[in-house]
Amino acid sequence: MDEIVELSAGVVRTSRTMNDGRTIRYYDTAGQTRTVPDQRPEEEQPGIGELRLDPLVNEWVAMAAHRQGRIFLPPKELCPLCPTTGELLTEIPENDFEVVVFDNRSPSLRPPDGDFALPDMVGSDTDEGAAAGKCEVICFTADHGGAFKSLSPQRVRTLLEAWRDRTAELSKLPFISHIAPFENRGEEIGVTLAHPHGQIYAYSYLPPRVTKMLEVARKHHEKTGRVLFDDVLARELRDDVRIIARNEHWVAYTPYASRYPFEIHVVPLQPVADLTELAPAACDSFPSIAIEVMQRLDGVFGIDMAYIAAWHQAPVREGRDLLRLHWQITSVRRAPGKLKYLAGSESAMGAFIMDMKPEQSAQQLKDVKL
Known part of the structure; x- marks a missing residue:
């Protein structure tokens, strides 16, 4: 029916x-x-x-x-x-x-x-x-x-x-x-x-990354009384150098400890646990920053960039006061014809090593002419 x-x-x-x-x-x-x-x-x-x-x-x-x-x-x-x-x-x-x-x-x-x-x-x-x-x-x-x-x-x-x-x-x-x-x-x-x-x-x-994020967030809250992701966002806004796009309700930045050549986090300025909690104004202003971020990503080398764009949100029944909604876009492309392979250290040991600083990739993204 x-x-x-x-x-x-x-x-x-x-x-x-x-x-x-x-x-x-x-x-x-x-x-x-x-x-x-x-x-x-x-x-x-x-x-x-x-x-x-x-x-x-x-x-x-x-x-x-x-x-x-x-x-x-x-x-x-x-x-x-x-x-x-x-x-x-x-x-x-x-x-x-x-x-x-x-x-x-x-x-x-x-x-x-x-x-x-x-x-x-x-x-x-x-x-x-x-x-x-x-x-x-x-x-x-x-x-x-x-x-x-x-x-x-x-x-x-x-x-x-x-x-x-x-x-x-x-x-x-x-x-x-x-x-x-x-x-x-x-x-x-x-x-x-x-x-x-x-x-x-x-x-x-709970997937492994969510489990790890929740564990770390709980320890931070027990120690400080604050939400870890809110502190992370406050640092990015304070540093300013890694911010690549912003509007009244959202901000996009390359995180301080990026794991990929191009990694972008798109975050609502009013923190929420998941997609259902976004206010109407935040929903209506999302398209402009989402399209801009994707155009900047493809504009870095003038080619279609391979990427994973994943929404991270709080679990359904726990940690909803500790984890925050954000959209993570990661690309393994580090240059035309060159990929960042997740080889021995990353895949076997889970230890990421970056060949370029996030400030560099942030500048490349900001320099794209839309």
Whole structure:
């Protein structure tokens, strides 16, 4: 059964069921009616994967062997993220769309059957669990050749509303602990579909980086009574040298201890725990700084930069007074034809070494003529 919900900024979400039982959600601003059915044959969904504990570091690892057969860099005429046209039956039944979100066809994590609880962590004797969670795909545009930087401000605002809506909906699921919307761009990052899109991973556990950030934030608060991220932002604003863009409600900077040749944090000046808590004014001013940051990134070398753009937000049920929403954009491109490889020190030891100072990359980003 269709579900139509009015959101903020004139965005309307229409949710429909696909032939294989997955849900597709259209986010529209022009009064569109979504009625075209999924014409593909029914298809059995993959089962849930395994969750295993690596006892050496106390981190969960999801096993999703069914993903080995997923589509890899198809030509434009076979792109599954383009609108359905003629004989090309894609993930999106309609022949056009603004922003659309649908359940991933090859999910790393999927909803569990019945009640769910993580196994107790007891070192090497920890039981195997189910890889519970939710994985969704979010398409930014029907234009196969587009990119985030070329989206209109209105489209970015609609995209933000979709991120906010999915965060709100996924937070209601009892087995979800953390929600992470992100975009991978470029084959250097490992992108398997060239169409402009992102993903939303909703985990049943706290990912390692979130766990570490929460641990450090708690210690800082116990010692000082202050929120660590607020102190970090205050330092960036005070130093000023690494700030690359700013408007009334947001600031973008290269952090003092960047790990990547080009790393940008986009932060709301009014701190919030997650996307759902952004005030209307902050939402409306996000598109301008988001587009500017992406244009500056591509303008550094005059080429399409490979990057990961990930929203970091507080977990669903803990640490909401300690962690702050921010958008991290990282690129391994250090020069035309040269990448920053995460090799021995970074991948094996987890110890990052930077070949250039963040002040240098900040200046390069600021020098881009828009």
